Amino acid sequence: MQHSSSRPSSSVRRAAPRRAAILLAFAIGGGALIAAAVAAAAGGVDAAAEPAPARSWPASVSALPVPQVRSAAASRPICDLPTMREASAADDDGGMVLAAGGGAALRAAVVSARADCIDLSDPTRIWVVVDAARPVPSDWTPSDLVVPETPSIADARLRAEAAESIDQLHQVLLAADVGDIALASGYTDQPSAADPGAAEHRTGLAVDVVACGSASCAPAAEIATTSQGAWLIQNAWQYGWIATASGRDAHLRYVGIEIARALHDGGYSSLQQFFALPVR
Structure with a gap:
């Protein structure tokens, strides 16, 4: 009786290394090793001799494109x-x-x-533009005139908002130790035919101030040469005023803090210039 041999056939022995190589490649997980193992199993090709495929990199960029942005005014x-x-x-x-x-x-x-x-011609508004050619209507009078607490040599009255502001300015000026001031004129119901500054007094938003000396507040010196005048020119805008100093008094026109700041920062000297209005 012939007994079948327990030894594997030669074809089985040849297949065993191939399966082992494939399993090893999967265990490592490298795609290139898998391909090499399959090739070696199929034809005994030395996988190490096969060069790895070259990577395809994008072309280098010398400069990034600059987006074109166009600005448009609101x-x-x-x-x-x-x-x-x-x-x-x-x-x-x-x-x-x-x-x-x-x-x-x-x-x-x-x-x-x-x-x-x-409306730049509305006398009720703090931005009203008034001069000899743009007078306040003759039948209009401010409805909220009050007497400020700041010393006055003329019983000056101002609109409430302007009066509150001039009192605040006066207190800060005193704290700065540059001397004192007094109000020389405020609201008037008398029209002026020539002086733009005088015309503004009909709004109740304009005031003239003088520098006080050691003895009195009577206007005796050019205010621009005084420490008070210099302080007003430099600081009045922070409290909502346009200040001009000429002669014995300084003319202050109230426009509110925001507009006064814009005039100061923009280098404008008047509302006419600020609003690009022709000088008449």
Whole structure:
């Protein structure tokens, strides 16, 4: 009787190394080793002799493209803003300036005709432009005139907001130890035919001040040569005033802090210049 041999056939012996190579490649997990193992199992090719396929890299970039951005000025009328409408309905001049984005933004809107609700001839508003050619209507009188606490040699009266501001300015000036001032004139109901500064007094937003000496506050010296005059020219804008010093007194016109700051920062000397109005 012939017994079958327990030894594996030669074909089985040849297949064993191939399966082992494939399993080893999967265990390592390298794609290149798998391919090499399969090739070796199929034809006994030396996998190490096969060069790895070259990677395809993107072409180098010498410079990134620069995006083209075009700026455009805002064209929306500021009077359409909800905050502007609310402030206007409340007769809140300062709130309207803030709603416009500040004094400089208000100016830009007025100059570019995007501010129909800003009437530069309305005497009730702090931005009203008044001079000999743009007088306050003869039948108009401020409804909120008060006497400031700042010393006065002429019983000067101002609109309430301006009076509060001049009192604050006076207290800061005293604290700066540069001397004292007194009000020489405030609101008047008398029109002026020639002097732009005098014409502004009909608004109740303008005041003339004199420097006080050691004995009295009578105007005796050119205020521009005094420490008080120099202080006013340098600092009055921080309290909402445009200050000009000439002769024996300084003329101060109240426009609110935001507009005064924009005038100061922009180097403007008057509301006419600020709003690009022709000088008449």
